[in-house]
Amino acid sequence: MFYPENHEDYSQVLESLGSFMEKEILPVSPKLDSGEASIEKPRKALFDQGMALIPFPAEYGGLRLPFSVYANAVELLGTADASIALSVEIHNAVAEGIKRFGSNEQRRKYLSNVISGKTLASFALTEPASGSDAGIMATSAEKKGGEFVINGSKMFITNAGEADLYLVFAKTRKGPSCFLLEAPNPGLKFGGDIKKLGMKGSKTSEVILTDCRVPEGNLVGEEGKGADYAKEILHGARIVVAALNVGIAQIAYDKAISYAKSRKAFGKSISEFQLIREKIADMKTGISAGRLLYFYASKIREMGADYASEASQAKVFATEMSLKACDDAIQMHGGYGYTTDDLHRHWRDARLLTIGEGTSEVLRLLIARRELARSQ
Amino acid sequence: MKIAVCVKHAVDETELKLDQSGKPLLQGAAGKMSTFDKNAVEEGLRLKATHSGEVVIFMVGTADSKKTLKEALAMGADRGVLVIADPITIDTYRTAELLSAAIKPGGFDVVLCSEGSSDTYSGQVPPMLGELLGLPYVGFARKMEVKGQSAIIERSLEDSVEVVEAPLPLVTSVVSEINEPRYPTLIQIMQASKKQLEELTGDKLSPPGSHRQATVTSMSSQPSIRKHVVMEGTPDEAATKLVEALTKEGVLK
Numbered sequence A: 001m002f003y004p005e006n007h008e009d010y011s012q013v014l015e016s017l018g019s020f021m022e023k024e025i026l027p028v029s030p031k032l033d034s035g036e037a038s039i040e041k042p043r044k045a046l047f048d049q050g051m052a053l054i055p056f057p058a059e060y061g062g063l064r065l066p067f068s069v070y071a072n073a074v075e076l077l078g079t080a081d082a083s084i085a086l087s088v089e090i091h092n093a094v095a096e097g098i099k100r101f102g103s104n105e106q107r108r109k110y111l112s113n114v115i116s117g118k119t120l121a122s123f124a125l126t127e128p129a130s131g132s133d134a135g136i137m138a139t140s141a142e143k144k145g146g147e148f149v150i151n152g153s154k155m156f157i158t159n160a161g162e163a164d165l166y167l168v169f170a171k172t173r174k175g176p177s178c179f180l181l182e183a184p185n186p187g188l189k190f191g192g193d194i195k196k197l198g199m200k201g202s203k204t205s206e207v208i209l210t211d212c213r214v215p216e217g218n219l220v221g222e223e224g225k226g227a228d229y230a231k232e233i234l235h236g237a238r239i240v241v242a243a244l245n246v247g248i249a250q251i252a253y254d255k256a257i258s259y260a261k262s263r264k265a266f267g268k269s270i271s272e273f274q275l276i277r278e279k280i281a282d283m284k285t286g287i288s289a290g291r292l293l294y295f296y297a298s299k300i301r302e303m304g305a306d307y308a309s310e311a312s313q314a315k316v317f318a319t320e321m322s323l324k325a326c327d328d329a330i331q332m333h334g335g336y337g338y339t340t341d342d343l344h345r346h347w348r349d350a351r352l353l354t355i356g357e358g359t360s361e362v363l364r365l366l367i368a369r370r371e372l373a374r375s376q
Numbered sequence B: 001m002k003i004a005v006c007v008k009h010a011v012d013e014t015e016l017k018l019d020q021s022g023k024p025l026l027q028g029a030a031g032k033m034s035t036f037d038k039n040a041v042e043e044g045l046r047l048k049a050t051h052s053g054e055v056v057i058f059m060v061g062t063a064d065s066k067k068t069l070k071e072a073l074a075m076g077a078d079r080g081v082l083v084i085a086d087p088i089t090i091d092t093y094r095t096a097e098l099l100s101a102a103i104k105p106g107g108f109d110v111v112l113c114s115e116g117s118s119d120t121y122s123g124q125v126p127p128m129l130g131e132l133l134g135l136p137y138v139g140f141a142r143k144m145e146v147k148g149q150s151a152i153i154e155r156s157l158e159d160s161v162e163v164v165e166a167p168l169p170l171v172t173s174v175v176s177e178i179n180e181p182r183y184p185t186l187i188q189i190m191q192a193s194k195k196q197l198e199e200l201t202g203d204k205l206s207p208p209g210s211h212r213q214a215t216v217t218s219m220s221s222q223p224s225i226r227k228h229v230v231m232e233g234t235p236d237e238a239a240t241k242l243v244e245a246l247t248k249e250g251v252l253k
Helices: A008-024 A026-034 A040-049 A067-080 A082-101 A104-116 A226-262 A274-302 A308-332 A335-339 A341-354 A360-374 B037-051 B063-075 B092-106 B125-133 B186-192 B235-249
Strands: A121-124 A140-144 A147-158 A165-172 A175-182 A188-190 A204-215 B002-007 B009-011 B031-033 B054-061 B079-084 B110-114 B137-147 B150-156 B161-167 B170-174 B197-201
Touching: A008 A026, A008 A040, A008 A067, A008 B063, A008 B186, A026 A067, A026 A082, A026 A341, A040 A082, A067 A082, A067 A226, A067 A274, A082 A104, A082 A121, A082 A147, A082 A165, A082 A175, A082 A226, A082 A341, A121 A147, A147 A165, A147 A175, A165 A204, A165 A226, A175 A204, A175 A226, A226 A274, A226 A308, A226 A341, A274 A308, A308 A335, A308 A341, A308 A360, A335 A341, B002 B037, B002 B063, B002 B092, B002 B125, B009 B063, B031 B063, B037 B054, B037 B063, B037 B110, B037 B137, B037 B170, B054 B063, B054 B092, B063 B079, B063 B186, B063 B197, B079 B092, B092 B125, B110 B125, B125 B137, B125 B170, B137 B161, B150 B170
Parallel strands: A121 A165, A140 A165, B002 B054, B002 B110, B054 B079, B079 B197, B110 B170, B137 B170
Antiparallel strands: A140 A147, A147 A204, A165 A175, A188 A204, B009 B031, B137 B150, B150 B161
16 A cells, blocks of 8 residues: 555555455455445445545544545555445545535535435436537426426436435536436436446446426536536546556556466566566556556645646546556466456456546547646 | 553564565564454453443554554554553563553553464463463453453363353453454544553663563574375365365364
């Protein structure tokens, strides 16, 4: 575990969490991938430990620790189990949205329960026909009597069907807006769990909204500002996704090193071969760089400065790096790499995140746009 | 009820490095709470939950080993006492002497230790502590109940279980089967920093006496010797032979 500041409390928090994850989460991880175990129990255990409290204010029961500590904790969780990390990260993104853009009443009503894990949350933005171009969303919300009536559908939603609370984005007359939708709701239905290449432990499905009524008081922030809120929430989430993928790369690397030391070919350990050593060096350098990038983005956020470019840099780099690291780990394992679920699942898990929460392509455009503006 | 629990900042055996001759490099080695001490802390907390009172953690160590004390405080202990001395340079008797000097004034009903530390596993400190405190020592507790002014302790011996009733106050060492140590929550970890942690200088607390300190003359890793027994025959025949061999060894019953 690495935290680049000499702070006893932060280290103790992270060591304790890391130890907990190693003993209680890591052993169940292969079963989450194979479908033999389900996510609820280990995720609840993590919430009970206080994982989701880390960056939130004390007045809501949070630990008020720096964002970088939270990101580091998600890295540890990414190493233990990427599916649970994804589920928790999405859940906390909703908490972030409530904290930053919600009314006092909404914070009072929802925030403590979300960050304690009593209320599981889900972020519902993507639709069947709109992903990167979220602005053209078809889901609508019409004001009628003291309510908003929401119609439409959302796709590829993590925690869907399990969550108690959804942060739903829908277009009103004023543009994309953001709502807090409690489940169950008569107008809220779900598709079945979508089969995925990886991240199999986390539930992903379609969310179907048919005359789904939410009280007017559940509009988050200003009507028509939903797109701005989504962007801001996703900037923070991208740092965390970067950390998650560094965690995935780390476990793939640990397994690769262990195999390289024990496997013999031509009478000696394959760790003595130069081209294996090249992979080890590149994997480790990539992990270190990814880690430092998400810390860097975290620190800029902690300083209160604009961190959108840095968050995107961290996500683009770490997600692409983790795929390469996992691929190298498979290659180093030879035939066992291709045929061992417990190894190739790391690549399958990592594969989501050059797509989800901002594709690498879109984020490169964001980075360039921001950096060109800065250079003026 | 007043409960004292002794913990050790042990060398983390998973991070321990050896020199070329196989000797462990102890200076500057990473440390952690001795594994079974967590069971001792947990047992102390369970006694407190049943009988109410106070759990105080005692440790002999250097200033940079405080994180182990804080871990015990995070589990739920009320306060901690660190007796400053370098555990690498002092022997088990001196450790027991320092702990005894720190514990004695407190009037504790139960003094809990673990069966042995996860690094050196001498198991000597608990009985020495009992002797120095002038208290009964009942070791290797796998179950403990306190009723009034007595404790009923099930002792886990090599091939039997002995049930002992002993008067309080007493010293006991616990084995890992006694309980499942709790994980401190992050809130508890953050709150641990605010709990009282007293530091005492070892030599001032208890000036070194005239006993001749035991010195370790050598320490090296023991190579594991494998028997290299090959079971021949068809898979079924080999499996049968393997089961027979393991049963003979006492691994299978």
